[in-house]
Amino acid sequence: MAKKKEYTCVLVETDGEGITWITFNRPEKRNAMSPTLHVEMEEILFGLETDEDTKVIVLTGAGNSWSAGMDLKQYFRETDKDPVGRFRAATAHRRWATELLTWSRKPSIAMVNGYCYGGAFVSLAACDIVIAAENATFGLSEVNWGIIPGGNVSKVFGDMVSYRNALFYAMTGRTIDGRKAVELGIATLSVPAEKLREETVAIARELMAKSPMVLAYTKQAIRAVRGMDMDQAYEYLGAKSMALRAADPEQTRARGMREFLDEKKFRPGLEPLKRPVSEK
Ligand code: COA
Secondary structure, three states, X not given: XXXXXXXXXXXXXEOOOOEEEEEEOOHHHXXXXXXXXXXXXXXXXXXXXOOOOOOEEXXXXXXXXXXXXXXXXXXXXXXXXXXHHHHHHHHHHHHHHXXXXXXXXXXXXXXXXXXXXXOHHHHHHHOOEEEEEOOOEEEOOHHHHOOOOOOOHHHHHHHHOOHHHHHHHHHHOOEEEHHHHHHHOOOOEEEOHHHHHHHHHHHHHHHHOOOHHHHHHHHHHHHHHOOOOHHHHHHHHHHHHHHHHHHOOOOHHHHHHHHHHHOOOOOOOOOOOOOOHHHX
């Protein structure tokens, strides 16, 4: 069912297919993230988690920017003397990005249409897949502002790129285009700007063809083991596998094995499992 809701700083549209488009909607401020934007995003993502019409979440920006990072005026300068306001905004950002979106059961795609600076890297890291326009511009500009990449930007950036590149780009503030972002590990793939939406929809459809439960467990497993040592990861993945077998309403594992081993009508290395029509 198609749905549309406009907030002060964000536009949310769910198409009839299952893609929910979340658009940072402050193009005149290059979609800089204000305290209001963070509070709205927290509410939106909390709601989408249980929204049956949302199968994939796409995060993009209005105009020529994905997000120019934290709003230097509203988030930083205006809250310098308002610790309560700063706490509320910082907590909302942490919740929507590093909790709700990072751990969402729904797959997420960042469709990066333009500028992506500073604090926007935390939002970017929260998305599972990053599709960038070749002419998008990424950068850690903090060094030019007299600040460090705080608010976990240094952490998520250092997790995406090599140690050497983390130091280089944080210390120089040099910008990175979409192609280079793929090379560095910031983006999953880059495409010409005019193909950005088409490619995003194609990948969203590919994801929607999978079992939602298997997809949710897969992304959570990949994310969770990053912070574990070998032994912890073995234990965790063993338990997570058993949990999936118990929880999967489609019993994808049993059906996949039956169709490959017994019925010889499915080859998982060559084609996606055909899900029951009623479950799509
Ligand atoms: N915080 C607050 N306002 C911002 C902003 C930010 N992070 N980024 C852009 N804006 C505002 C500008 O102040 C300007 O407002 P105004 O119209 O009231 O003057 C408006 O957005 C347009 O910005 P402008 O610089 O004219 O646009 P541009 O297209 O020429 O350049 C950027 C776009 C993103 C390259 C440039 O705005 C920029 O460098 N922004 C800062 C990015 C940054 O350092 N982010 C990290 C913060 S930690």
